[in-house]
Amino acid sequence: MAEWKNLDTLEAYKVLMESDHRVDLREVLAGDAGAERVKNYSVPMACGMTYNYASKQVDEEVLGMLADLAKESDLEGKFKELYNGAMINTGEKRLVLHHLTRGQLGDDVIADGTDKRAFYTGEQAKIAEFAAKVHAGEICNADGEKFTTVVQIGIGGSDLGPRAMYIALENWARANGKLLMDAKFISNVDPDDAVSVLETIDVAHSLFILVSKSGTTLETLTNEAFVKNALVSRGLDPSNHMLAVTSETSPLASNSGYLAAFFMDDYIGGRYSSTSAVGGAVLSLAFGADVFDAFLKGAAESDKLAAQADPMANAAMLDALIGLYERNMLGYESTAVLPYAQALARFPAHLQQADMESNGKSVNRFGEPVDYVTGPVIFGEPGTNGQHSFYQLLHQGKSIVPLQFIAFRENQSGIDVDIQGSTSQKKLEANVAAQIVAFACGKADDNLNKNFEGDRPSSIIVGDKLTPETLGALLAHFENKIMFQGFLWNLNSFDQEGVQLGKVLAHETEGALAEYSKLLDI
């Protein structure tokens, strides 16, 4: 059994905190030694991708201390307990099984009298069969016409992850004859969200997926009412157009109001549900079950690498350790995720949830306050767009923000133009390479307004192309990174009490709340 201890009780942490050894990127990246460093500071990831950390403020000495920390914290052992079905989510007393949706890493996990791997693959098979019938026109609307659009109704993890994954693969699918249905998303309780989707789709040819684990999420049920109104007002029967993704015990589970119900369970947290039925239904309908399957394979390959004990062979663990070093030792408060791929436009928003909801906590897994900082603020936008915007602060602001770049060698559509001697894709890549070096090395100028101090750390993940496989691998990399950081900080990364407040407030606040309600004319 792994020992769960606060970070500041570990010897390796004390050694790290007492060390005054610091790496200056301007020195280590200069000249031939710098080139050598870029060549060597890489760890292989799944699906042929690479995690390169040459522009992080680490060297052999720091890495050695971080490896000691990984060992003392027993990151390998903790992950092993997790995938073998220990009750890792201490707050809610639940297993944490999202890895099992995409592969069998360890022992069979039997819970509630069920083999959970069989349960997840069973739901995938049901979804695949259903999607194939929809694509073949066997499941169709009342006029016998094919459905062309699928609309996911969900919020939080039922929205951000699946939406980010859909957007990530839409171009790829169009270029590869795999865009079988358009997907849209309704999430916000703001009525204008549902209205804007419903007024711009062909409702008569749309399938709606209601996603709610409990079947009682207020936003989602409100939006379901919107959708049902829209169907009824067009003379359509909602039960021909709606399906549910929910738990087996929810009121949506065996309900004649739905064409079908696909199941998840309490062991899949919302923000980790893209590889479960929550992502599976919408992605299989949009792209086909084979594409969803390839996505799962990529994630499974990442998970396998994450099970390695040695951080130098485990990119997710190394990424986690370096992030912890930046947060706890170097004191950086936020991290920017900067994909040089427009298809990853919403990937930072998904990671913002995945990371901040998992590790934005102040008590450890036993409910005791911790005396060290935990998860950072996460934000980001795709490059090169960000270069023309908030990179100003990243380069010249008073605070240092560590950067996580992502880039690919080829674009998704295969379509490109050649301008001034290179393609758009190569310009995109040249930009990210130059930015990394500029952030790290800076640029001296006598005019201090044009001076760039440098020593601003970044890493880059590089892949050949953003495909279902590499997307799955990328997603799992970050999920596992966040998990390892939670282990290091001794947090329960799998509950979210902080998103469950706001309904029951204390009595003393009634007056203030009433005045705010008056201001808002509620």
Next chain:
Amino acid sequence: MAEWKNLDTLEAYKVLMESDHRVDLREVLAGDAGAERVKNYSVPMACGMTYNYASKQVDEEVLGMLADLAKESDLEGKFKELYNGAMINTGEKRLVLHHLTRGQLGDDVIADGTDKRAFYTGEQAKIAEFAAKVHAGEICNADGEKFTTVVQIGIGGSDLGPRAMYIALENWARANGKLLMDAKFISNVDPDDAVSVLETIDVAHSLFILVSKSGTTLETLTNEAFVKNALVSRGLDPSNHMLAVTSETSPLASNSGYLAAFFMDDYIGGRYSSTSAVGGAVLSLAFGADVFDAFLKGAAESDKLAAQADPMANAAMLDALIGLYERNMLGYESTAVLPYAQALARFPAHLQQADMESNGKSVNRFGEPVDYVTGPVIFGEPGTNGQHSFYQLLHQGKSIVPLQFIAFRENQSGIDVDIQGSTSQKKLEANVAAQIVAFACGKADDNLNKNFEGDRPSSIIVGDKLTPETLGALLAHFENKIMFQGFLWNLNSFDQEGVQLGKVLAHETEGALAEYSKLLDI
């Protein structure tokens, strides 16, 4: 003439920094006094909106010190110099005239032999005339058919602001018969960005606006090549489909390759250009020039209020002062912008640019390093979506993140459903009210994992409805807030050397760059 001095040379700043007076929101918001505070801590904004700061960590004493700071820093006088045409952009030696695009606040501004107000309104009139002809079908495609879609090609300020404004008004326009053309945006040099837009629009019925002040922005010219290819491959003549928004001296200005050219100048920074021809062309084509005009009127009304000396009558100035207090006195590093309106989905991304590109700097307006922190990291997503995601960290994380809520009393479409005794819109508003109180007051629980400490500060801007007028007012509020903060920090908020790096790197870094290029297969 205003005196430009570093923040830490001001007496009022020293008084603030030496004061150990702190406000605890849990105390000041309790009971009847708390209700009274919510009622009173409001400042009127333009277009009937309100800035309420009852849940900020300030009281009469702090506000008094901040008012002294505003006075000593001569914020009123500095804004007056700016709108009267002083050379406020010291780095690039330029005037700062975006206020003049929407009204005449002070003296006539004559620059380069031109009355600049007349220049901006003249371009607006040219755009209005052009848009009316497009809408009437007088300007049409080669087959004599009306254009139905307008595509903006631009990056940074030519993209984020206009895109955020378009998305903000799309629902409103649809509900009010004002959605005259669909608008799309191409920005990234990633070829898949242009491809995904071009493959999902009706190119033969599309107008393309090329936006580049210099006419030489690489991303934008590359994307123009994409668009021209798409037109030519369909047998269409690009010069019938393209217009330019550029400066009078750019290669795009008098070019027979474009249907028309509308002009901006060097006195409008990209991130402040939504009210210039950069926003004017696309918004007037999408919604009609009358809608763009209403948007300008809202902005002008905000600007007028921002010219007041007293921060208690000047919401932008007060917002700026409280933000500075949080950043420099309380040490908070980032700020979240949280609009409870799905239509403002991209408004935080625009503010991220506006704020971080303006004030993410380490040297003052004279090019000397400053010894105090400056602009914060800005991020945000619409509520209630964020509540199911990163609010975890905001409520229970180790770092305190000040929050800027925005909400409206009515939705844009006027369509709604009634569920469990209230409409979606009222649920949306009830959520934001409860969140503000929860953040400020917390909620005690013996289980520390469910305990909310509170004392987490927020403000809220409330309006009746998001319309062209209130959107303009909101935009100008934040522009002016950022301007006042720049004055306080003694920065030049109107240049952006940090986004102009990345092309010429120092010689010592060539080896590292070459290795990164190899990794990326460039």
